[in-house]
Amino acid sequence: MTNFPVEKIRADFPILAELIRNKPLVYLDNAASCQKPQAVIDSIVHLYSHDYANVHRGVHTLSVRSTDKFEGARTKVKDFINAASDKEIIFVRGATEAINLVAQTYGKANLKVGDEILITAMEHHSNIVPWQMLCQQTGAVLKVAPINLQGELIYDEFEKLISDKTKLVSVVHMSNALGTINPVEKIIAASHAKDIPVLLDGAQSIPHMAVDVQALDCDFYVFSGHKLYGPSGIGVLYGKQALLEAMPPYQGGGDMIRKVTFEETEYNVLPYKFEAGTPNIADVVGLGAAIDYLNAIGMDKIAAYEAELLDYATEKARQIKGLRIIGEAEHKGAILSFVLDKIHPHDIGTMLDSLGIAIRAGHHCAMPVMDFFQVPATARASFAMYNTKEEIDVLMKGIESLIEVFG
Amino acid sequence: MFEDLRDLYQEVIFDHNRNPRNFRVMENADRQVEGFNPLCGDRLTLYLKMDGDKIVDASFQGSGCAISTASVSLMTEIVKGKTEQEAEDLFKKFHEMTTGKDEQINLEAVGKLAVLAGVREYPARVKCATLAWHTLDAALKNEQKSISTE
Numbered sequence: 121m122t123n124f125p126v127e128k129i130r131a132d133f134p135i136l137a138e139l140i141r142n143k144p145l146v147y148l149d150n151a152a153s154c155q156k157p158q159a160v161i162d163s164i165v166h167l168y169s170h171d172y173a174n175v176h177r178g179v180h181t182l183s184v185r186s187t188d189k190f191e192g193a194r195t196k197v198k199d200f201i202n203a204a205s206d207k208e209i210i211f212v213r214g215a216t217e218a219i220n221l222v223a224q225t226y227g228k229a230n231l232k233v234g235d236e237i238l239i240t241a242m243e244h245h246s247n248i249v250p251w252q253m254l255c256q257q258t259g260a261v262l263k264v265a266p267i268n269l270q271g272e273l274i275y276d277e278f279e280k281l282i283s284d285k286t287k288l289v290s291v292v293h294m295s296n297a298l299g300t301i302n303p304v305e306k307i308i309a310a311s312h313a314k315d316i317p318v319l320l321d322g323a324q325s326i327p328h329m330a331v332d333v334q335a336l337d338c339d340f341y342v343f344s345g346h347k348l349y350g351p352s353g354i355g356v357l358y359g360k361q362a363l364l365e366a367m368p369p370y371q372g373g374g375d376m377i378r379k380v381t382f383e384e385t386e387y388n389v390l391p392y393k394f395e396a397g398t399p400n401i402a403d404v405v406g407l408g409a410a411i412d413y414l415n416a417i418g419m420d421k422i423a424a425y426e427a428e429l430l431d432y433a434t435e436k437a438r439q440i441k442g443l444r445i446i447g448e449a450e451h452k453g454a455i456l457s458f459v460l461d462k463i464h465p466h467d468i469g470t471m472l473d474s475l476g477i478a479i480r481a482g483h484h485c486a487m488p489v490m491d492f493f494q495v496p497a498t499a500r501a502s503f504a505m506y507n508t509k510e511e512i513d514v515l516m517k518g519i520e521s522l523i524e525v526f527g
Numbered sequence: 528m529f530e531d532l533r534d535l536y537q538e539v540i541f542d543h544n545r546n547p548r549n550f551r552v553m554e555n556a557d558r559q560v561e562g563f564n565p566l567c568g569d570r571l572t573l574y575l576k577m578d579g580d581k582i583v584d585a586s587f588q589g590s591g592c593a594i595s596t597a598s599v600s601l602m603t604e605i606v607k608g609k610t611e612q613e614a615e616d617l618f619k620k621f622h623e624m625t626t627g628k629d630e631q632i633n634l635e636a637v638g639k640l641a642v643l644a645g646v647r648e649y650p651a652r653v654k655c656a657t658l659a660w661h662t663l664d665a666a667l668k669n670e671q672k673s674i675s676t677e
Contacts, residue, residue, distance in 0.1 A: 141531055464592035466567045467536075470652060474531045483568055496568030496590055521528045526541065526593070 124425040129417065130506050132157040143476030146511045151296050151324060151455055151502030152480050153346045156410075160350055163409035164402045174398055176375060190401050193408025194391070200411045201341065202332040203358055207390035210364070211399055214355035215323040216246040218342035219290070221357055221394065222319055223250040225367040226340075227288065233259030235287040238316075240278065240302070241267045241492060242295040245485045247321045251290065260287070267492065271298035271447035279310055286311075289318045293325035297486040297498070298447030299430075299455030301325070308337055317363065323347055327504070328426055328453045330419035333358050345403065349504075350410035354403035357394070364390050371396040422505045426454040429503045429512065436516045442523060446498050454503035457484075460519070463526050465499040471522040472499075477515055534645035535652070536593065543597035548604050549586040562589075562662030563675045564654055569595045573603075573662045580611045592655050598643055599659035605638060611667050618660045625653050 130136050135155045138145045147155060167189060173182035175190045197209050212218045231237070237251045241264050251262050263286070265278035273291075282289070289311045294301045304320055311318045317339035322331060326343040333341050340359045346352035359367075369376055369387055373396035379386040387393045414422070433456050437443055442461035460468060469481030480500045483490045490497060501515055529536070553559075553574035562571045571589030575582055585603040590596075606614045617640075623631040625646050634641040646656045665674045 464567075464569075464590075466569075466592040466652070466655065467594070470535070470649065471529060471532065474529055482566065490568065496570065518528075525529055525536075527545075 124421060124505075125417075126425070126506065126508055129157075130508075132159065132413075133506055134158055134161070136506060140476040140478070141474055146475075146477040146514050148501040148503065148507065148511070148515060149478045149480050150327075150504035150507075151347070151484075151500065153352065154327060154349045154504055155506070156349055156351070156406075157413050159413050160406045160409045164351065164406045167402050167405050172401070175401055176392070186401060189405050189408070190399070193404045193411075196408045196411045197356055200331075200415070201326075201356075201358060202334050204334060205361060208358055208361050208364065210357040210359065210391045210394045211404055212355050212357050212394075213353055213400070214344035214346070215321060215342045216250075216344075216355075218340075218355055218357035219246055219319070219321065220250045221370045222290075222340055222342075222359070223254040225370050225394075226317075226363065227251075227254040227260075228257065229366075229368055231258045231260040231287050234285060235260040236263050236283065236285040237261070238263045238265065238278075238281055238286050238289045238291075240265045240273050240291050242271065242273070242298055242300060242302075242486065242489055243290075243292050244296055244321065244323070245487070246323075247290055247292060248488070261285075264488075267300075267489075270449050271295070271300045271489075272449045272451075273300070273302055275303060275306065278307065282310060282314055282316065284314070286314065286316050289316055290321070291318070292321040292323075293331075294322075294328065294453045294455075295447070295486075295489075296324045296455070297457055297484040297489045297500070298449065299452040299457065299502075300447060300449035301451045301453055303451075304336060304338070312337065324453065324455075327414075327422075329423045339363055345407040345410065348407070348410055349413065350407035351403035354400050354407050356407075361390065364394070369393050369396070373397045375399075417505065425505060426503055429507055429509065430454045430456065432509050433501065433503070433512045433515075436512060437519075440516065440519055440523070443519065446493050446495065455500060456502070457498045457500045459495050459498050460523060463523065465497040467526070468499040468519070468522060471525070472515070472518050475514070475518045477518055479515075535649060537642045537645070539601075539639070539642045540593055540597040543600040544593035547587075547596055547600040549600065550588065551586045552588055553584065553586045556586075558666040558669065560662050560666040560674060562658050562665075564591075564595070564658050565675060566654070567592065569655065569658055571595070571599055571659065571662060573599070573659070573666055575663075575666050582606050582609055582611070582614060587659075591658070592652075594643070594646060594652055594655040595658050598656045599662075601640055601643070602659045602663060605640065606663065614663065614667060618664055621660055622657065625656050 171185040173186045175187040308318045319340035320338045322343040327348045345354040376396040446457040465481035556574035557577040558575040569591035574586045576584035620636045
C-alpha cells in the first residue's frame with residue numbers, strides 16, 4: 121500500500137534501529153509481544169518524572185494529576201473498544217488474568233455440577249486452563265468445538281455443542297497459533313439465542329482490527345496491553361455493566377471497598393470493585409499513550425496494510441518447496457505459522473536469529489493445536505504495522521538458505 | 528550466509544541429524560525412559576541393554592531439533608561399553624562443557640561430544656543438547672518414568 125506511512129511509523133520505534141548479530145533487526149514475533157513507540161516510552165518516563173503519586177488517595181496535587189492520567193487512560197480504552205461506560209473497563213495484568221477473573225467470579229458464582237463451558241480447539245492455554253480449574257472446583261464440564269485442517273472452527277459442530285447445560289461460551293477472536301479469525305458475530309448470536317454469555321479472547325485481535333464491543337454484543341472481551349504496542353503487565357477486562365455488577369469481587373484489599381469494619385465490608389462501585397490494591401499506574405498511562413498513537417494512524421488502515429503484508433508473505437511462502445503453512449483459514453490475521461520438511465522449528469529459529477530475524481519457534485502455548493496438526497511445534501512469523509515487504513523478502517531468503525544448509 | 532553459526536551447527540551435527548545412529552526401538556531393553564522438553568516439544572525414548580553395571584547397547588526413538596537429535600545419537604554411540612560410573616562421569620563433563628565456567632571445560636575429556644560445545648553461546652539451546660543426558664541419567668538410576676527438562 122503506497123499511502124500507508126510505514127517508514128514514518130518505523131522511525132517512531134527506537135528498537136527497530138537495533139542491530140542483532142550485526143544485522144538489522146527484522147522483528148516478526150509480534151504475536152508474542154509488540155515493540156513500543158517512543159510515545160509510549162515517553163509517557164511512562166514523563167509520569168514518573170512529573171506527575172506520579174498514588175491514585176484515588178490523596179488530596180495533594182500529584183495524586184490528583186496521577187489520578188487524572190490513570191482515569192483518562194481508562195476513558196481512552198473505553199472509547200477504543202466502544203464500551204458504553206468507563207465502569208465496564210477493569211484494569212488487570214493481562215488477558216490471562218482477565219480470563220481467570222471471570223472464571224473465579226462469574227464462573228464460581230454461576231456454574232454448578234454438570235453445567236458446561238464451551239471453547240474451541242484453537243484456544244491458547246490461557247483460555248483452557250482457567251476453565252479446567254473452574255471445572256475442578258465446581259464439577260462443571262469443559263466442551264471443545266473442533267477445527268478443520270485449514271485451522272477453521274467447524275461452526276456447525278460448535279452450534280451442536282450449545283445446549284441447555286451450556287452456561288458460558290469462551291472463544292478466541294483471532295488464534296495466536298494459526299491466525300484464524302473466528303466468526304464471532306455468529307457465535308455470539310447463537311449463544312445469546314439461548315441466553316448464554318460470551319467471552320472473547322481478544323489478545324491477538326486487538327492490535328489488528330477495529331473492535332466495537334457494543335456492535336459485537338460480546339459480554340466479556342479481554343486483551344493485553346503489550347500486544348497493543350503498550351507496556352507489559354497491563355491488560356483489560358471489558359464486561360457488560362449488569363454482569364459486572366452482579367459478580368462477586370475477585371481480590372480483596374484497598375481501593376475495592378467502600379466501608380470496612382471487622383464485622384463486614386461494603387464493596388466499592390465499578391470498576392474499582394475489581395481493582396484491589398494500588399494498580400499498575402504507569403503502565404495504564406502507557407497503554408493510554410499506545411491507544412492515542414494507534415488512533416492517529418487508524419485501525420482500519422492498519423488492518424488493510426497488514427492484510428497486504430500477510431497476502432504477500434503467504435504467496436512467497438507457498439513458493440518454497442518443503443514449506444507447509446499451518447493455518448490456512450479463509451478469514452485470517454497477520455500470522456504465518458509454518459513447518460519445514462525435516463527441519464525442526466527450533467533450528468529454524470536459531471538460524472534466522474543469526475540473520476537478525478526474530479520469529480517464534482515452539483508450541484505457542486497451544487499444545488492441543490500442535491497435536492491436532494501432528495507437529496511438535498511450528499515456526500511462526502507474525503506481522504505488525506511496522507513490518508515491510510522488504511523484511512518479508514529477508515525472511516523468505518533466510519528460509520531458502522537454511523533449507524539449503526540442512527540439505 | 529550462516530557463518531556465525533558454524534560453531535553451533537558443525538558438519539558432524541548435520542550428519543547425525545540426517546542419519547541418526549542407533550535410531551531404533553530395542554526389544555527386551557533392560558531400561559527404557561522417556562525424555563521430554565516441554566518448551567520445544569522434543570521427545571525421545573532411550574533404551575539401554577545392561578550387562579551387570581555395563582551398558583552393552585543403547586538406542587533411541589523420538590523427534591527433536593538437530594542439536595537434540597545429534598546429541599542423543601552421539602551419546603548412544605559413546606556410552607556403549609561404558610560402566611554406569613563411567614557414563615555418569617561423562618555426563619558430568621558434558622554438563623560442565625555446556626553450562627559450566629570456562630575453566631571447567633575439558634574438550635579432550637569428552638571426545639567427539641566436543642562438537643556440541645557451541646551450545647554454550649546459545650542459552651536457549653543448552654537444553655536441546657542436555658535432554659539426552661538427563662534421560663540417560665534417569666535410566667541409569669533406574670527411574671522407570673518420564674523426565675522433563677523443566
